[in-house]
Amino acid sequence: MATDGGGHEGDPVPKAVTSLRRGVARAAFASGAVEMVTRALTVVLSIAVARALEPREVGLLGVGVIVVGILSVVTACAETAGVIGRSGGTDPQYAWTSVVLRGVVTGGLLALTPLFLPAVVHLLAGKEPSSAELMGLVHVLLWQLVLDLAATYPRVLLQRRLSLTPLAGASLVQIIAHVGLSLMLLRLGYGAMGVATSTLVAGGLSGALLWSRLLASPGPRWDGRIMAGLWKQTATSTVRVFVGSFVGYLNGRVDNILVAGVLGPAAMSFYGMAWSASRIPAWILHQALGLVLVPTLARVRSDAERMEQVILESLRHAYLLMAPACALLFVTADSLVVTVLGMKWLPVVPVLQVMSVTVLVGPVVIASNGLLVATDRGHLTSLATGAQLVTLVLTVGPLAAWWGILGAALGDLVAAAVLTATLIALCRRSEPGVNCWTVSSALLPVVAALCAGSLAFSLSTELPPGLMKLAVQVGVSLAGYGASIWLLGGRARLLEMIEVMRDVTRRPAVPTAVSPGAEQ
Secondary structure, three states, rough: OOOOOOOOOOOOOHHHHHHHHHHHHHHHHHHHHHHHHHHOOOOHHHHHHHHHHHHHHHHHHHHHHHOOOOOOOHHHHHHHHHHHHHOOOHHHHHHHHHHHHHHHHHHHHHHHHHHHHHHHHHHHOOOOHHHHHHHHHHHOOOHHHHHHHOHHHHHHHHHHHOEEEOHHHHHHHHHHHHHHEEEEHOOOOHHHHHHHHHHHHHHHHHHHHHHOOOOOOOOOOOOOOOHHHHHHHHHHHHHHHHHHHHHHHHHHHHHHHHHHHOHHHHHHHHHHHHHHHHHHOOOOHHHHHHHHHHHHHHOOOOOOHHHHHHHHHHHHHHHHHHHHHHHHHOOHHHHHHHOOOOOOOOOOHHHHHHHHHHHHHHHHHHHHHHHHOOOHHHHHHHHHHHHHHHHHHHHHHHHHHHHHHHHHHHHHHHHHHHHOOOOOHHHHHHHHOOOOOHHHHHHHHHHHHHHHHHHHHHHOOOOOOOOOHHHHHHHHHHHHHHHHHOOOOOOOHHHHHHHHHHHHHOOOHHHHHOOOOOOO
16 A cells, blocks of 8 residues: 555555645645745846946856855755655654765865865956955855755755745745845945845845744654664765756756857847746746655655656646746747837847747656656766757757857757657656656647637737737737637646645645645
């Protein structure tokens, strides 16, 4: 008999499935909502920074964030390894192991910083005054690695117990504190250093909230008796997660560099603007699914049927939301660009339309990557991201030279297809019992989105790009999508999605019915 999140074989299956589904869905809903707020506040902060600082200062701040971000990605692998471990240790033991391993990696990077940082700063900043400013920003931002280390224990323990909503709440508090304090410090004239300082204050506040939530929760919170095998297992998983994730992190920046090298910085600004705008739906979805899929799949990874059910439900709901967002982005591209950015940014439109198709693979990429990481095969994702990297290098540069930024966008589309196909092949080979990689999850929403998008496009052809056309396109697209889903036989799926939304926003009637590992 299948077990629930707590692993007790005698528990009733329907009760366990309902409890797990409710906790996961509530966490995904909360995390997605937090990500939408985060993206909105990030836009506000970007505008404020651009107005308050000189372009050179904005660039230096961005470079500093990227440098420390790369180091943070390296140290975070130990946290993921602690979340997915499932062989012989208690939750507190895994959390403590993650802290120690992350501490070793963090200490090693900080010790090596004086050796490589000056050369990196000189390469990225160039002139001496800029190098000095960038060095100061990086030295401040490096404290974020220490704050992340301090928050690792509660983050791992809460994720292993599927108590995921507190993580979303801490993220919300962090972004609100970061944006609010940054705006205040910018107004007071503290410049880029003020923004860097607000990053640390917000990170410390988020960590404190997680610790308070952990200390207030029931259950064991500390177990320092760790077997040697647990250290070895977690260290091995850390290496695998790093191998699988680091190239993927770089892939999101390689194409921008290639476009800049072939077409120049102006073309890269158009390409980069389209890239960032098109990825907003995918980022929101990744935050909603990424937070819950790995710990959930890791919890039920001994049961292929349960893993298949989790992934299928995730893909069905994800495409029900993702397909209309992509269609809306495609149809409204010209009006959106003119309304938000102005006429001078019109070259972004065709690139944005191509990329709105590219991001449709997002749900499959997120689900397949989550499956590999949760089953301790995260290192295999490096094969997929490596194939994507090679495809980007081989296609983006030549296509950009032939067809400009539109050619580069087509190269990005081809690379995304290669990434998706490779991930699906890896999942099928690694977990042959999980049979969920079919087009059925996406077919109905995509067809409905195409119908709604075509209708919105045809009804607004006479209107000039602008706010009025944007409003008409949005209204027709959303209404048409709902009607198309209904008429194409997706009524049950639509009602299921509505019921999920209602369920995750409703307080549980009997909290004691939820297993100790489920979401509060």
